[in-house]
Amino acid sequence: MRIGDVAAAAGVSTRALRYYEEQGLLTSERSPSGQRHYGDDAVRRVRWIQALYAAGLNSKAITGLLPCVHTGVATDEMITHLAAERDRIDAQIRDLTTTRERLDGIIDAARDRNPECDLSAEAATAGSAG
Known part of the structure; x- marks a missing residue:
């Protein structure tokens, strides 16, 4: 190609x-x-x-990982590095999930206290005013 x-x-x-x-x-x-x-x-x-x-x-880390990713053959050092990268990604996922849950809580609390925060209610109000 x-x-x-x-x-x-x-x-x-x-x-x-x-x-x-x-x-x-x-x-x-x-x-x-x-x-x-x-x-x-x-x-x-x-x-x-x-x-x-x-x-x-980064590119240096990727360069070290690609041979074992494509061949399935890895040294003990590569396996340790792959496991560490997986653990780092898992931690990122947990952090992002926690952040999303906090945002959902804030959104829900804001809508409960202030109905104008609900976009569908705001759109209905604007539609009936015209």
């Missing part, structure tokens, strides 16, 4: 793909004219890289 095809299929820019190559996260072969050509698994790999970035990992 050419760079534009991979970028479109993975939902990233061609600049991102070039950056991933610079970081050693993605490889391509060059045609005689210098065009990048990627293997069939490039889109899946780019999506995985994106997911790891979204989880807060």
Whole structure:
């Protein structure tokens, strides 16, 4: 696949793909004219890289994890690192869930004390005024 095809299929820019190559996260072969050509698994790999970035990992951490993610073969050190990253993500999820629950509580309390905070009541009032 050419760079534009991979970028479109993975939902990233061609600049991102070039950056991933610079970081050693993605490889391509060059045609005689210098065009990048990627293997069939490039889109899946780019999506995985994106997911790891979204989880807060940096390119150095991702570079260390990708070999074991794709081959299923990992050293004890890689397994320890993967487990630590999973635990970090679990902690983020717990924190975000707690924050969402607090926001829900604030929203509910605000609506109970002030009916004007309820957008549906506000819309009904505005509709009957016209």
